[in-house]
Amino acid sequence: MTHYELMVVYAPNLEEEALGAAKEKVQQAIANNGGTVGEVKEMGKRRLAYEINDFREGVYQVVNFEAENLEIVNELERVIKIDDRMIRHLVINLTKDKKE
DSSP states (O other), X not given: OEEEEEXXXXXXXXXXXXXXXXXXXXXXXXXXXXXXXXXXXXXXXXXXXXXXXXXXXXXXXXXXXXXXXXXXXHHHHHHHHTOTTEEEEEEEEHHHHHHO
């Protein structure tokens, strides 16, 4: 299994319910495609290095997960890109980094 780390920056103006639903959507996208969600770190609201979509702050979350194939990552990125509640994301392959 391949280990991945996903960092998502959510829009800071979301209500608690909408933010919770967006976070749940990310975890469901991983689970529904055969992945296993590991540790989830809530980093809270932080100032962005530069303005993104007129936002100067964002709510950060880091999700560690395992997946059998790359298709999960592609589907996860597709789900994140079409959702306006998420303003940035980054997926890192931790298994590849450990081998080098």
